[in-house]
Amino acid sequence: MSTLRDSINDLANDLHEANIINKKTLRDLTSDDIGQIEEMHIYTAEEIQELRLKQNVSQSIFAKYLNISPKMVMALEGGQKKAQGAILRLLNIIDKHGLEVI
Secondary structure (H helix, E strand, O other), X not given: OOHHHHHHHHHHHHHHHOOOOOHHHHHHHHOOOOOOOOOOOOOOHHHHHHHHHHOOOOXXXXXXXXXXXHHXXXXXXXXXXXXXXXXXXXXXXXXXXXXXXX
16 A cells, blocks of 8 residues: 555544544545545635635634634635645545535
């Protein structure tokens, strides 16, 4: 197993243990059947705000789904911070599957 695959499995298991993702998403993320790992989209501040608005939630609610503070959501949407790591992965998951999978 590759180092990247190990990292994804570890992250997925941690997200599941923290009740951030459900079992189905865990299985999807840790499946050995995944041939190639998709490139993650790097979101601009505007895209993050559009994604939140598309999900029809406030910054506070969006922050809870991402397990970050509302202040961090404001910084991401304002362009003061860039989404990285687990936050970036969650944004990609939300964009592809919606908040209901988290």
